[in-house]
Amino acid sequence: MPSRQPSPAEPPVIHHNHRSSRLGLLHPSHFIPLLTAASVSLSLVFIIAILYRKLTRKRTAPAPLSDQQNLSPTKQPLRHFSYSLLCRATSSFSASNRLGQGGFGSVYQGVLPSGQSVAVKLMDTAGSLQGEREFQNELSLASRINEKAFSKSPFVVSILGYSSGKRGQRKLLVYELMSNGSLQGKLLDQKCAELLNWDKRFRIVLDVAKALEYLHFMCGTTPVIHGDVKPSNVLLDGHFNAKLGDFGLSKIMEDNGEDYDVRGLVELESDDRVHCGGGCKVKVNGGEDAGSIMEETESVATGCEEGMPLADRSPESFPRTLNAEVSPDTTVVAEASLSEGYEKASLSESCMDKVSVESVNRRVGRKRSGSGRDWWWKQENVGGSNSGRVKDYVMEWIGNEIKKERPKCAWVGSSSSMADASSTSLNAKIEPNEHVKRLDWWVSLDDDKLRRKEKSRKPREWWREEFCEELAKKKKKKGAKSSGGGEMWWQRDEVFVLERRKKRRSRSRFGSIDWWLDGLSGDLGSGHRNSHDWAASGDIPKSCGISSTPSMRGTVCYIAPEYGVGGQLSEKCDVYSYGVLVLVVLSGRRPLQVMASPMSEFERANLISWARQLAYNGKLLDLVDPTIQSLDREQALLCITIALLCLQRSPSKRPNMKEIVEMLTGVAEPPHLPLEFSPSPPSNFPFNSRKKTR
Numbered sequence: 001m002p003s004r005q006p007s008p009a010e011p012p013v014i015h016h017n018h019r020s021s022r023l024g025l026l027h028p029s030h031f032i033p034l035l036t037a038a039s040v041s042l043s044l045v046f047i048i049a050i051l052y053r054k055l056t057r058k059r060t061a062p063a064p065l066s067d068q069q070n071l072s073p074t075k076q077p078l079r080h081f082s083y084s085l086l087c088r089a090t091s092s093f094s095a096s097n098r099l100g101q102g103g104f105g106s107v108y109q110g111v112l113p114s115g116q117s118v119a120v121k122l123m124d125t126a127g128s129l130q131g132e133r134e135f136q137n138e139l140s141l142a143s144r145i146n147e148k149a150f151s152k153s154p155f156v157v158s159i160l161g162y163s164s165g166k167r168g169q170r171k172l173l174v175y176e177l178m179s180n181g182s183l184q185g186k187l188l189d190q191k192c193a194e195l196l197n198w199d200k201r202f203r204i205v206l207d208v209a210k211a212l213e214y215l216h217f218m219c220g221t222t223p224v225i226h227g228d229v230k231p232s233n234v235l236l237d238g239h240f241n242a243k244l245g246d247f248g249l250s251k252i253m254e255d256n257g258e259d260y261d262v263r264g265l266v267e268l269e270s271d272d273r274v275h276c277g278g279g280c281k282v283k284v285n286g287g288e289d290a291g292s293i294m295e296e297t298e299s300v301a302t303g304c305e306e307g308m309p310l311a312d313r314s315p316e317s318f319p320r321t322l323n324a325e326v327s328p329d330t331t332v333v334a335e336a337s338l339s340e341g342y343e344k345a346s347l348s349e350s351c352m353d354k355v356s357v358e359s360v361n362r363r364v365g366r367k368r369s370g371s372g373r374d375w376w377w378k379q380e381n382v383g384g385s386n387s388g389r390v391k392d393y394v395m396e397w398i399g400n401e402i403k404k405e406r407p408k409c410a411w412v413g414s415s416s417s418m419a420d421a422s423s424t425s426l427n428a429k430i431e432p433n434e435h436v437k438r439l440d441w442w443v444s445l446d447d448d449k450l451r452r453k454e455k456s457r458k459p460r461e462w463w464r465e466e467f468c469e470e471l472a473k474k475k476k477k478k479g480a481k482s483s484g485g486g487e488m489w490w491q492r493d494e495v496f497v498l499e500r501r502k503k504r505r506s507r508s509r510f511g512s513i514d515w516w517l518d519g520l521s522g523d524l525g526s527g528h529r530n531s532h533d534w535a536a537s538g539d540i541p542k543s544c545g546i547s548s549t550p551s552m553r554g555t556v557c558y559i560a561p562e563y564g565v566g567g568q569l570s571e572k573c574d575v576y577s578y579g580v581l582v583l584v585v586l587s588g589r590r591p592l593q594v595m596a597s598p599m600s601e602f603e604r605a606n607l608i609s610w611a612r613q614l615a616y617n618g619k620l621l622d623l624v625d626p627t628i629q630s631l632d633r634e635q636a637l638l639c640i641t642i643a644l645l646c647l648q649r650s651p652s653k654r655p656n657m658k659e660i661v662e663m664l665t666g667v668a669e670p671p672h673l674p675l676e677f678s679p680s681p682p683s684n685f686p687f688n689s690r691k692k693t694r
């Protein structure tokens, strides 16, 4: 029988092997549970993704900053820490963990569960508009710096995150820990041995320059102005590398040259009224834009807020924040609010570093003219009962400093023995660092007689009289030789001012130290007036009568003169402050400091004036801290010259931070002394007459 051939029409017989039998499991009926499982897992993933997004969004931007996104690019998440976590990290903000005290809160060191060491700033924002602003400023700027498009700078202190309670209380900022604390502490308070090394000091000068270069040129499309460059805001890591911190007063420049606080919306009570320490009320316009926040400031804010026990704060911790509102008709209706704590506190030398000046809503046109040298206190003491307070403090401070440091030898006749006794008593009774903080040390003198004698004279008057006597004697002696003799211009100024003041004593309460503070305003004399003289004179020119700066703050001694009178804030204000900082780093002393006997050291008390004098006399290196080891004289000269360039009165003449970094690193040619500091100016130099007399 023939075998059966399969016909072509017949489908081939499929022999199911093992594999095909498995495929056979994928029968349509088997797909149903698979599909169900897949869709369930997909939806689970979807839900998780949505939840995750919601959670992370909540944690990356603080609610008050939501409107900020238009102002600055805030894309990079900043970590939100819970209050309890930070509490645990800092052992409940124990005193032993306290690193320092700032104007708006204490800073504590802590360790996160990850083992990372951090510095936690506990802000006193309760009822404080300024504290709130500083908090938001810091966060906004940190967000900007964290923005992916811009690389971070190793010269700026990193902010790691924040904590903010629901009702806005308990605001905390978390920073990288800078284990050596602030430059202020290490250089000026502790005189740390490491900073006796020249290389370390030069490194600090360079690091801060790079930090400012970063803020002005590399941190976004528009410059960021730090606004408060000073030693307490320069922090040092374990190797004494410096980083710039504290962006509470920073501003971002807009393309049109206007500036605005980097903060966004200020969270306020519903009735738009914030009650500030010192009994002030501030009405705020809900914060449509950053610049308008202070537009409707009714009155005054103060730096010293309620809720913080005064005993807990050193005198230095009281920032003096005075605000002035000026009505459109230029009549000043200033209300200065000064915390009781501050009034009781002394104005120590370090306190001077911290005196904060704020002038809110400066639609300023000042009617009253003033001596150019008065500008920086008149700016905040415009009329009212508080007029002259800063000046009072400064004078009192100088008086005490001189008195405290008086030499044992008699230099002003009759009162010398008293001074000797008092200085001996002072030294015996008060710790070296403590005595400068005490304004009232003299009342603790043992000798009743001395106390009575002392009490009969106003503490700030006696030294002035004696100083006047001394100068008068000098003038008599040298007057015969020539009209100017060998006197320094500032001495003659002083005599002139004092003589004039004698004539109109009843009219004027202040002023004998005007000349002395010249360096702070950059005012070199009345003879020379350039386009920026309005800044020094206190007379706001018509075109500048209305300040576009809604809020102006800074630290006395470091604040640029043009900004001090409500002028335009610019990068050059930071440059000026940097100049002061460089002089402080090189000299190892504060900008205002009387160190020895008044007559020999008084001229050095104001660091900036002294630097000017040394420049005129061609002795710049005298300014350098004599305790510095392995000094590189060339580098030191370079630094001082750069500092003087930065301190020029005219902002446009000051170099920018890029140029400064180039000069410091040797990329650019070393600079020449600016004309106004030149030892031998050309004959048509505006200060010629003054120079001649010396």
Ligand SMILES: Nc1ncnc2c1ncn2[C@@H]1O[C@H](COP(=O)(O)OP(=O)(O)OP(=O)(O)O)[C@@H](O)[C@H]1O
Pocket: 099, 100, 101, 102, 103, 104, 105, 106, 107, 119, 121, 157, 175, 176, 177, 178, 179, 180, 181, 182, 184, 185, 228, 232, 233, 235, 245, 246, 319, 354
């Ligand atoms: N990241 C940090 N690491 C280590 N110490 C810090 C850090 N931040 C601040 N400190 C310390 O805390 C102190 C207070 O700092 P804060 O920035 O609050 O105020 P300030 O700059 O001293 O004063 P002001 O508020 O008037 O500017 C500093 O002087 C410094 O000693």
